[in-house]
Amino acid sequence: MLEARGLVAGYGRAQILFDVALEIRAGEVVALLGRNGAGKSTTLKALMGLLPLRAGEVRFGAERIDRLPAYRIARLGLGYVPEDRRIFTDLTVIENLEVGRQPPRAGAPAWTPARLYELFPNLARMQTRLGGRMSGGEQQMLTIARTLMGNPAALLLDEPSEGLAPVIVEQMARTIRDLKREGLAILLSEQNVHFADAVADRAYLIEQGHIRGAGALAEVRERYQSL
Amino acid sequence: MSYDSFVIQFLNGLAGASSLFMVAAGLSLIFGVTRIINFAHGSLYMLGMYIAVACAGKIGFWWAVPVAALAVAAVGALVEMLLLRRIYAAPELLQLLATFALVLVAKDYALWQWGSEDILGPRAPGLAGAVAIGKAAFPEYDLFLIGFGPLMLLALWLVLTRTRWGTLVRAATQDREMAAALGVNQKWLFTGVFALGAFLAGLGGALQIPREPATLLIDLSVVSDAFVVVVVGGLGSIGGAFVAALLIAQIKSFCIGLGFSQVTLVAEFIVMALVLVLRPWGLLGRVPAQARGPWTAERPLVPPSRPALAALGAVAATLLALPLVSGGYTLVLLTEILLFALFAVSLHFIMGPAGLHSFGHAAYFGLGAYAAGIFLLREKLPMELALALAPLVAGLGALVFGWFCVRLSGIYLAMLTLAFAQIAWSVVFQWDALTGGSNGIVGVWPAPWLASKTAYYLLTLVVCAAAIAFLWRALYSPFGYALRAARDSPLRADAIGMDTRRLQWAGFALAGLFAGIAGALYAFSKGSISPETMAVTRSVDGLVMVLLGGIQTLTGPLWGAALFTWLQDTVARNVDYWRAVIGAVILFLVLAFPQGVTGFVGERLRARDA
Ligand SMILES: Nc1ncnc2c1ncn2[C@@H]1O[C@H](COP(=O)(O)OP(=O)(O)OP(=O)(O)O)[C@@H](O)[C@H]1O
Numbered sequence: 075m076l077e078a079r080g081l082v083a084g085y086g087r088a089q090i091l092f093d094v095a096l097e098i099r100a101g102e103v104v105a106l107l108g109r110n111g112a113g114k115s116t117t118l119k120a121l122m123g124l125l126p127l128r129a130g131e132v133r134f135g136a137e138r139i140d141r142l143p144a145y146r147i148a149r150l151g152l153g154y155v156p157e158d159r160r161i162f163t164d165l166t167v168i169e170n171l172e173v174g175r176q177p178p179r180a181g182a183p184a185w186t187p188a189r190l191y192e193l194f195p196n197l198a199r200m201q202t203r204l205g206g207r208m209s210g211g212e213q214q215m216l217t218i219a220r221t222l223m224g225n226p227a228a229l230l231l232d233e234p235s236e237g238l239a240p241v242i243v244e245q246m247a248r249t250i251r252d253l254k255r256e257g258l259a260i261l262l263s264e265q266n267v268h269f270a271d272a273v274a275d276r277a278y279l280i281e282q283g284h285i286r287g288a289g290a291l292a293e294v295r296e297r298y299q300s301l
Numbered sequence: 302m303s304y305d306s307f308v309i310q311f312l313n314g315l316a317g318a319s320s321l322f323m324v325a326a327g328l329s330l331i332f333g334v335t336r337i338i339n340f341a342h343g344s345l346y347m348l349g350m351y352i353a354v355a356c357a358g359k360i361g362f363w364w365a366v367p368v369a370a371l372a373v374a375a376v377g378a379l380v381e382m383l384l385l386r387r388i389y390a391a392p393e394l395l396q397l398l399a400t401f402a403l404v405l406v407a408k409d410y411a412l413w414q415w416g417s418e419d420i421l422g423p424r425a426p427g428l429a430g431a432v433a434i435g436k437a438a439f440p441e442y443d444l445f446l447i448g449f450g451p452l453m454l455l456a457l458w459l460v461l462t463r464t465r466w467g468t469l470v471r472a473a474t475q476d477r478e479m480a481a482a483l484g485v486n487q488k489w490l491f492t493g494v495f496a497l498g499a500f501l502a503g504l505g506g507a508l509q510i511p512r513e514p515a516t517l518l519i520d521l522s523v524v525s526d527a528f529v530v531v532v533v534g535g536l537g538s539i540g541g542a543f544v545a546a547l548l549i550a551q552i553k554s555f556c557i558g559l560g561f562s563q564v565t566l567v568a569e570f571i572v573m574a575l576v577l578v579l580r581p582w583g584l585l586g587r588v589p590a591q592a593r594g595p596w597t598a599e600r601p602l603v604p605p606s607r608p609a610l611a612a613l614g615a616v617a618a619t620l621l622a623l624p625l626v627s628g629g630y631t632l633v634l635l636t637e638i639l640l641f642a643l644f645a646v647s648l649h650f651i652m653g654p655a656g657l658h659s660f661g662h663a664a665y666f667g668l669g670a671y672a673a674g675i676f677l678l679r680e681k682l683p684m685e686l687a688l689a690l691a692p693l694v695a696g697l698g699a700l701v702f703g704w705f706c707v708r709l710s711g712i713y714l715a716m717l718t719l720a721f722a723q724i725a726w727s728v729v730f731q732w733d734a735l736t737g738g739s740n741g742i743v744g745v746w747p748a749p750w751l752a753s754k755t756a757y758y759l760l761t762l763v764v765c766a767a768a769i770a771f772l773w774r775a776l777y778s779p780f781g782y783a784l785r786a787a788r789d790s791p792l793r794a795d796a797i798g799m800d801t802r803r804l805q806w807a808g809f810a811l812a813g814l815f816a817g818i819a820g821a822l823y824a825f826s827k828g829s830i831s832p833e834t835m836a837v838t839r840s841v842d843g844l845v846m847v848l849l850g851g852i853q854t855l856t857g858p859l860w861g862a863a864l865f866t867w868l869q870d871t872v873a874r875n876v877d878y879w880r881a882v883i884g885a886v887i888l889f890l891v892l893a894f895p896q897g898v899t900g901f902v903g904e905r906l907r908a909r910d911a
């Protein structure tokens with residue numbers, strides 16, 4: 075479904091990613107494990123077209139997306155949820171959802187605000203609240219809901235459990251399993267092994283911009299923890 | 302003031318606010334989404350006026366207004382697609398420069414199409430009469446305008462909050478990149494916003510024609526009024542633009558109504574200053590969010606190497622020996638180049654190393670020039686003394702204006718410096734008794750021993766070389782390093798106990814002083830001074846010189862000044878529509894070398910060495 079090979083990217087003169095390769099198949103949840111600064115977020119941004127690639131190739135479905143602008147990639151059905159949430163704080167919840175809205179697409183679950191409120195009951199109670207007046211956990215829900223409004227076939231989730239209370243993390247894990255059941259493919263960047271354990275089928279290990287391991291979660295986890 | 306005339310002035314103010322609001326709202330919207338300050342917004346207003354006047358004869362006033370507004374919107378969309386789209390990633394200053402080039406092109410287009418005479422517009426059919434207010438009469442049309450402004454505010458508000466397009470605009474205003482990651486195509490959003498902003502400017506201009514003749518001078522005066530409104534109201538706030546437009550228009554109206562039209566600008570200045578001191582981001586503005594973008598750092602300013610110094614020395618020696626072999630016109634042109642080189646270096650001093658992007662540096666150049674003339678002719682001081690004292694006046698002006706300016710940064714700072722320069726220009730323009738008004742001052746000639754072209758050239762060479770050397774030395778003194786530290790990490794500089802504001806204030810005043818030296822030299826070289834000396838275009842000339850040379854180079858301003866002065870001289874002597882040509886050259890340079898010419902050559906050299 076999503077396949078990347080030989081990604082090279084960085085900021086300014088600094089190179090951050092070195093020959094990164096990974097693949098996600100339909101209906102799979104894959105974790106990208108790595109410590110702070112390993113290059114997880116950079117990988118997701120590079121896949122999403124938010125960071126120009128210096129080399130490498132990305133395929134999404136039948137399309138090459140490595141030279142496309144971010145909005146085209148989003149319209150092809152790849153959703154992106156940033157780590158710092160980036161809620162539009164001046165917009166209400168419902169307006170935030172509206173920004174993400176795209177026409178339904180064949181082969182991917184179709185979302186409406188009503189369906190999203192079922193998935194995230196908290197949001198239903200604050201539809202007209204400004205994004206800037208929400209708690210961190212609520213914002214995290216909203217940022218995922220907003221991306222789902224684009225009816226993506228695959229999702230790039232950047233550390234969805236970061237900075238959330240244990241109860242909310244639990245809820246987040248359930249949500250991700252729900253999304254998987256809907257048929258979404260998910261690439262999840264994580265530092266939190268327990269969270270990855272709870273949701274992922276497979277994992278990659280990234281370290282200083284290199285992919286250092288891939289395979290079943292248990293194996294990769296062992297290497298990660300021995301770092 | 303009687304009650305009736307009070308009411309009339311108040312209503313006048315309300316009527317004036319409507320057009321002002323439309324222009325400022327358009328400027329604000331465009332900035333919000335594209336992060337570009339559209340210098341050409343006043344030119345769009347001017348086009349709206351001219352097109353409406355031109356059409357009104359054929360299709361009638363009420364049709365001419367929407368036609369003009371739509372035509373201007375189309376122009377705006379074209380400009381966005383053909384020009385701005387290519388430079389969204391370029392540094393902010395170059396974007397401003399590009400929009401300024403558009404000002405030049407638009408002005409010459411209007412001159413070519415409609416001539417240099419002001420053109421009176423028609424009355425508005427159906428609203429040509431007046432209503433009685435007490436004993437006074439008030440035009441019906443102005444009553445219509447009073448209602449139209451709030452109506453536009455309402456319409457804009459509805460578009461922005463009740464339509465999907467408006468929601469996307471607001472989202473992109475806050476975080477463009479995130480909006481793109483959600484599938485929002487920014488290209489068309491930007492084009493749409495630009496067209497809407499242009500529409501508002503064109504509409505504002507078209508609606509003004511029953512009240513004011515269409516004139517070529519309106520562009521910069523409208524855009525600087527709009528800057529004041531936007532700064533006072535808060536950048537990006539439509540409501541703020543409305544409130545500020547009311548405030549500014551009332552001030553204008555009452556100053557004129559009470560017979561103090563000369564103090565209008567001073568009053569505006571005081572209000573703006575008060576607002577900025579009390580609420581630095583404007584009445585309804587908010588502290589701007591940290592811009593998201595790719596990581597960049599200023600390239601360090603390397604001290605000149607030995608060979609480079611030797612080369613500069615050789616250039617200076619050649620210039621010194623030049624009068625032996627050449628004379629006349631060459632020396633006059635070189636004199637001009639030298640003093641503009643000093644002007645550009647002084648501007649570079651605050652722009653590059655201090656990071657204060659001034660769009661009104663000509664104010665200090667002009668203050669120096671006028672002070673020199675006034676000292677010489679009104680105070681009857683000897684020429685040498687006048688030349689020595691004049692820069693102090695410029696420095697003093699920079700000290701006063703700078704106190705406000707260093708409180709702001711980025712685009713706010715640029716607009717404030719521009720507004721100050723415009724105010725200084727208007728004071729000079731209006732204060733007939735002291736400055737000779739639009740005629741300026743004539744007979745500002747140097748002392749007899751400097752009267753020959755050669756002697757004056759040598760004086761200019763020595764003074765400018767010494768001044769430039771002084772400024773460059775200052776850059777590598779602790780003061781210069783501290784300025785750069787304050788630019789690169791203001792918080793850290795504050796934390797280690799540096800008073801960054803005071804530092805920048807000192808830098809600003811110093812740069813003003815040196816611009817004043819250049820200005821005083823200029824006055825004596827020309828023998829006359831006119832308000833043109835300190836017009837906005839001169840500030841922009843300085844920017845073009847600095848940016849042409851490349852802002853992060855030390856000697857760039859010298860080459861930029863030489864190239865630009867020579868080009869302007871050559872073009873202006875040989876071409877009628879020289880502004881348009883200069884504008885086109887600037888556009889070409891911005892599109893071709895977004896890093897400046899020396900920057901470009903430098904990159905090439907480095908690439909070759911590597
Ligand atoms: N905007 C930026 N400009 C410059 N360097 C950056 C930028 N963003 C990240 N980096 C650098 O790139 C490297 C990888 O960062 P990245 O954000 O991808 O790490 P990460 O694995 O997501 O870490 P974390 O778990 O802390 O989110 C780091 O060394 C970081 O300092």
Ligand SMILES: [Mg+2]
Binds near residue numbers: 115116157232
């Ligand atoms: Mg990260």
